[in-house]
Amino acid sequence: MPRRRQAVTIKHVAADAGVSLQTVSRVINNEPNVRPEMAERVRSSINRLGYVPLIAAQRMGGSKSRLILSLNDRDRTIAGWQNREGTDWVDQMLLGGMLTCGRHGYRLILELVDTHSDHIERELLSAIGALRPDGVILTPPHSQDPAILDLLERQGISIARIGSLTPGPGFSLTMGDEDAARRATEHLIALGHRRIGFIAGASDYELSGWRVTGWRAALADAGLADDLLAPGQFDYESGRAAAAALLAAGDPPTAIIASSDQMAIATLELARERGVSVPDDLSIISFDDTPIVRFAQPPLTAVTQPIAAVAALAVERIIAEQADGGQPAEPQSVAAELTLRASTAPPPERNRG
Amino acid sequence: MPRRRQAVTIKHVAADAGVSLQTVSRVINNEPNVRPEMAERVRSSINRLGYVPLIAAQRMGGSKSRLILSLNDRDRTIAGWQNREGTDWVDQMLLGGMLTCGRHGYRLILELVDTHSDHIERELLSAIGALRPDGVILTPPHSQDPAILDLLERQGISIARIGSLTPGPGFSLTMGDEDAARRATEHLIALGHRRIGFIAGASDYELSGWRVTGWRAALADAGLADDLLAPGQFDYESGRAAAAALLAAGDPPTAIIASSDQMAIATLELARERGVSVPDDLSIISFDDTPIVRFAQPPLTAVTQPIAAVAALAVERIIAEQADGGQPAEPQSVAAELTLRASTAPPPERNRG
DNA sequence: TTGAAAGCGCTAACAC
DNA sequence: GTGTTAGCGCTTTCAA
Numbered sequence: 105m106p107r108r109r110q111a112v113t114i115k116h117v118a119a120d121a122g123v124s125l126q127t128v129s130r131v132i133n134n135e136p137n138v139r140p141e142m143a144e145r146v147r148s149s150i151n152r153l154g155y156v157p158l159i160a161a162q163r164m165g166g167s168k169s170r171l172i173l174s175l176n177d178r179d180r181t182i183a184g185w186q187n188r189e190g191t192d193w194v195d196q197m198l199l200g201g202m203l204t205c206g207r208h209g210y211r212l213i214l215e216l217v218d219t220h221s222d223h224i225e226r227e228l229l230s231a232i233g234a235l236r237p238d239g240v241i242l243t244p245p246h247s248q249d250p251a252i253l254d255l256l257e258r259q260g261i262s263i264a265r266i267g268s269l270t271p272g273p274g275f276s277l278t279m280g281d282e283d284a285a286r287r288a289t290e291h292l293i294a295l296g297h298r299r300i301g302f303i304a305g306a307s308d309y310e311l312s313g314w315r316v317t318g319w320r321a322a323l324a325d326a327g328l329a330d331d332l333l334a335p336g337q338f339d340y341e342s343g344r345a346a347a348a349a350l351l352a353a354g355d356p357p358t359a360i361i362a363s364s365d366q367m368a369i370a371t372l373e374l375a376r377e378r379g380v381s382v383p384d385d386l387s388i389i390s391f392d393d394t395p396i397v398r399f400a401q402p403p404l405t406a407v408t409q410p411i412a413a414v415a416a417l418a419v420e421r422i423i424a425e426q427a428d429g430g431q432p433a434e435p436q437s438v439a440a441e442l443t444l445r446a447s448t449a450p451p452p453e454r455n456r457g
Numbered sequence: 458m459p460r461r462r463q464a465v466t467i468k469h470v471a472a473d474a475g476v477s478l479q480t481v482s483r484v485i486n487n488e489p490n491v492r493p494e495m496a497e498r499v500r501s502s503i504n505r506l507g508y509v510p511l512i513a514a515q516r517m518g519g520s521k522s523r524l525i526l527s528l529n530d531r532d533r534t535i536a537g538w539q540n541r542e543g544t545d546w547v548d549q550m551l552l553g554g555m556l557t558c559g560r561h562g563y564r565l566i567l568e569l570v571d572t573h574s575d576h577i578e579r580e581l582l583s584a585i586g587a588l589r590p591d592g593v594i595l596t597p598p599h600s601q602d603p604a605i606l607d608l609l610e611r612q613g614i615s616i617a618r619i620g621s622l623t624p625g626p627g628f629s630l631t632m633g634d635e636d637a638a639r640r641a642t643e644h645l646i647a648l649g650h651r652r653i654g655f656i657a658g659a660s661d662y663e664l665s666g667w668r669v670t671g672w673r674a675a676l677a678d679a680g681l682a683d684d685l686l687a688p689g690q691f692d693y694e695s696g697r698a699a700a701a702a703l704l705a706a707g708d709p710p711t712a713i714i715a716s717s718d719q720m721a722i723a724t725l726e727l728a729r730e731r732g733v734s735v736p737d738d739l740s741i742i743s744f745d746d747t748p749i750v751r752f753a754q755p756p757l758t759a760v761t762q763p764i765a766a767v768a769a770l771a772v773e774r775i776i777a778e779q780a781d782g783g784q785p786a787e788p789q790s791v792a793a794e795l796t797l798r799a800s801t802a803p804p805p806e807r808n809r810g
Numbered sequence: 811t812t813g814a815a816a817g818c819g820c821t822a823a824c825a826c
Numbered sequence: 827g828t829g830t831t832a833g834c835g836c837t838t839t840c841a842a
Contacts, residue, residue, distance in 0.1 A: 464819095466818090466819055466820085467819065467820065467821095468819080468820095478819095478820080478821090479821080479822095482820070482821060482822095485820095486821085510819085510820075511818090511819060511820075513818090513819080513820090514818075514819035514820040514821090515819080515820060515821075516820085517818085517819070517820065517821085518819070518820030518821035518822080519820070519821040519822070520821085520822085521821095
């Protein structure tokens with residue numbers, strides 16, 4: 105009885121097909137310089153023997169690891185899982201990322217890193233060091249963090265940066281935040297709203313600014329004032345404070361766009377407490393469209409972030425970089441959709457334009 | 458410039474500490490036969506150089522891969538992600554599994570396998586072959602699938618079987634389904650209900666039977682009839698049909714326990730359509746407690762499945778097996794909790810016991 | 811177009 | 827208690 109379970113290796117395939125190890129390796133990796141008939145012979149041996157390359161061995165021998173890391177903030181991710189409020193950001197990343205990886209013989213590994221403290225570097229290096237991934241997917245705010253970006257670049261790892269257009273290593277992927285905010289605002293304007301408030305996201309997120317810009321642009325096009333802007337931090341509490349501030353304005357909004365689901369829910373609950381009817385007295389649009397806003401009463405009209413699509417794109421480009429060696433690439437964008445639900449309606453009569 | 462990025466390896470550490478490779482290896486793996494002072498010297502070199510063992514190399518050299526696979530049904534998982542209804546089963550597995558893995562220097566990898574078709578074997582072998590994990594975590598119905606279990610056993614892989622007590626390889630982990638159903642039923646009895654219906658889960662899931670048993674036992678203890686049992690398949694449609702059947706009984710239930718959230722929601726919606734008030738006319742308890750039931754109107758009392766805790770336990774035991782070589786182990790159980798919410802109340806007056 | 815040889819970083823077995 | 831010697835399965839030279 106063998107000490108270690110002896111699986112089918114490249115050696116067995118080579119022997120079976122009557123070729124060298126190298127030829128088998130070439131076939132596995134779709135490399136040139138193999139005659140079609142040879143390739144066919146090898147492939148049939150592979151199938152017959154049920155050979156599957158061992159990723160660890162591929163990593164040891166070569167330079168590719170066929171591993172892509174999705175780097176997520178540890179505390180935030182865990183909190184999301186523990187809250188059980190249906191936040192499915194991670195799931196959508198997996199949906200887009202894992203399936204795309206699978207199609208290319210890659211594996212997506214979810215990695216939680218503690219990016220709060222000053223030991224980012226150590227955390228990152230140990231994740232990177234243990235796995236040596238070919239690429240990593242970064243989301244805000246890490247996607248714009250110079251310390252993280254520099255470190256990864258020094259390691260020669262491909263970087264997909266979601267939600268950041270700051271110059272730096274890697275390539276950028278966005279979800280058309282400015283345009284989405286613009287369309288959300290235009291939707292409200294089309295419904296007849298003339299006083300449209302906006303609750304911004306945390307200011308250290310680039311996309312927070314883009315969304316404000318889109319909102320402003322739509323208002324400007326319609327000749328409306330953009331005085332109803334309140335700062336927020338994406339979370340429930342800051343959303344509640346922002347909504348309160350907006351509603352306390354001399355000429356309050358008949359519609360509010362919130363830069364996150366949590367802030368939108370906070371706005372909705374504040375409205376309910378004050379007897380402000382949604383959507384009759386106040387329309388609400390949220391950003392993100394995680395499940396919680398679909399279960400809200402009323403369900404919220406929302407900007408649906410194409411997270412899965414962007415994650416898929418990130419993986420595609422990382423894999424492409426392994427081949428092309430990292431050509432400088434233009435930022436790419438996947439448009440978000442505005443999903444209409446019951447939280448938006450024409451403004452009350454007295455406010456009609 | 459080096460062809461391949463030359464990271465810190467065990468060799469550098471050995472040189473730095475002035476010991477052999479093997480001694481470093483022993484320290485890394487907490488093996489015996491190293492003098493404390495040697496170990497300390499090695500550890501300080503490790504820290505100084507920032508050495509991190511490369512998992513792929515550990516796998517190549519030794520017999521452990523430090524990888525644990527969470528094997529999930531491909532279609533079901535993807536459907537859950539795409540529906541965006543907040544089902545967080547996968548997340549809870551990750552929460553419990555990943556964090557526990559992390560504490561032991563292991564990695565949890567989520568693997569989707571297409572278990573429908575007849576090529577289960579091929580799918581499984583390629584996942585297993587590429588990664589050679591030390592263990593896998595199986596959930597129903599895979600955790601009781603002889604084809605899957607046999608294959609994994611032949612590969613010498615540790616198996617954590619959640620929700621199955623069928624004899625076979627690996628060890629079983631349950632969530633106290635019978636007891637949970639019993640307690641849910643007792644809660645209703647304590648509220649005064651005497652006609653308590655039960656919607657069972659798919660009959661090919663072992664735990665479906667356990668839950669029915671618990672319900673029956675509680676009824677028997679209270680001297681109540683157990684005639685209000687309806688079959689279900691866990692999904693919304695079957696839940697709706699089952700609820701309709703129960704409500705059509707000559708002496709209909711004043712409370713219904715559903716074996717899944719989807720079936721409970723179906724029951725709730727059917728009740729609403731028929732003008733049956735929940736909880737005034739009908740109490741409802743669901744099994745699983747995914748986010749959707751918390752957002753329901755009214756929020757549902759539910760049996761909260763300790764998925765994260767069980768996943769953590771699964772990982773612990775798989776890792777323990779690497780050391781003890783797979784001693785036969787008793788099935789272990791983590792109790793589910795009954796989370797009280799607004800969907801349960803005393804029955805209408807006329808039905809009071 | 812193909813093959814042979816030399817590692818990749820680590821651990822297992824065996825010596826000392 | 828510690829060091830030495832072989833590999834693990836694959837890819838990368840480089841030679842044929």
